[in-house]
Amino acid sequence: MARPPPLLGLTPDALAERLGGPGRARAVFRALAAGADPRAELTPKASLRLAEAATFAPLPIQARAVASDGTTKLLLSVDEGHAVECVLIPERDRTTLCVSSQVGCRRGCRFCLTGTMGLVRSLGAHEIVGQVHAGLAAIAAADGALPPLRNVVLMGMGEPLDNPVAVEAALAILTDHRGFGLAPRHLTVSTVAPSPAAVRRATAWPGHLAWSLHAADDALRSALVPTARFAVAALRDAFAEVCAARGQPLFVELTLLDEVNDGDAHADAAAALLAGFPTEVRFNLLPVNPAPGLPFRPAAPERAAAFQARLIERGFFASLRRPRGQDARAACGQLAILPGAA
Numbered sequence: 001m002a003r004p005p006p007l008l009g010l011t012p013d014a015l016a017e018r019l020g021g022p023g024r025a026r027a028v029f030r031a032l033a034a035g036a037d038p039r040a041e042l043t044p045k046a047s048l049r050l051a052e053a054a055t056f057a058p059l060p061i062q063a064r065a066v067a068s069d070g071t072t073k074l075l076l077s078v079d080e081g082h083a084v085e086c087v088l089i090p091e092r093d094r095t096t097l098c099v100s101s102q103v104g105c106r107r108g109c110r111f112c113l114t115g116t117m118g119l120v121r122s123l124g125a126h127e128i129v130g131q132v133h134a135g136l137a138a139i140a141a142a143d144g145a146l147p148p149l150r151n152v153v154l155m156g157m158g159e160p161l162d163n164p165v166a167v168e169a170a171l172a173i174l175t176d177h178r179g180f181g182l183a184p185r186h187l188t189v190s191t192v193a194p195s196p197a198a199v200r201r202a203t204a205w206p207g208h209l210a211w212s213l214h215a216a217d218d219a220l221r222s223a224l225v226p227t228a229r230f231a232v233a234a235l236r237d238a239f240a241e242v243c244a245a246r247g248q249p250l251f252v253e254l255t256l257l258d259e260v261n262d263g264d265a266h267a268d269a270a271a272a273l274l275a276g277f278p279t280e281v282r283f284n285l286l287p288v289n290p291a292p293g294l295p296f297r298p299a300a301p302e303r304a305a306a307f308q309a310r311l312i313e314r315g316f317f318a319s320l321r322r323p324r325g326q327d328a329r330a331a332c333g334q335l336a337i338l339p340g341a342a
């Protein structure tokens, strides 16, 4: 007999159909959304019915690393003997969970450890949702040491728009109020934007879009993101259409590399590129997190602050992110399954 499909990849409607009623599916999702094992919360008969309808396979934790600031990196086993990393970032009264969309990544950004792995494979929807379930379970097990989950960002390993079918399915499960019930405003998909068509494909996706721009100059951007094939102006136009249709701001991420893309001219180029954007633009500036074997140093604090000030002077919102989880190699650009990485 064929194995039933993975529970963590089913929408509430699909599960209701397999279980024979929406009430039965609701009970299961209530447990999943609390990071629990639904089988423990069901009667033996309902548990048997669930086992016939779907396979519950939470992602096992292979390793866990906790940084001095509380940022917690989980190395999770996925199908076919692979592993992915997700990161819990606690802040005051809330936790942000950064999840992966692929094992490795083929975009090859020069400052990113994941990029050095190349693409191993794309994750299924159940493996993306599985990371959220694992994060919720870790928060529940921390007994108050980690605040409740508020935000989910697809900013871990992989390029989400290179895996659109699974990402779209996972977003639907996560944001369905009968599913995990995550508010779309607390969900962000971060992308280098492989092409204008890939960006437009996300028009109807729930949540916010964040564009990993890194440089507004095409030649410099191609040096930093060597797989970039489209001019930033064409990509900007695609984001403009999508954000206007969704009535949402665009988040723009710039990883600041010392003496590479952190000068006044670079800030001015980013401001010029996004002047007149149809919705609000919010810049997130992140001095690069050093990673072994990669040649970049973070922008000096005064240069990063000057970059931020220049964008603000030109009317943009710009925040300078403080690095989180560096000592557990859990920070942006530091995720990779390398020997000793866990």
Ligand code: SF4
Pocket: 105, 106, 107, 108, 109, 112, 113, 114, 115, 116, 156, 157, 158, 159, 192, 333
């Ligand atoms: S920064 Fe993102 S898109 Fe670029 S290589 Fe790393 S994971 Fe891939």
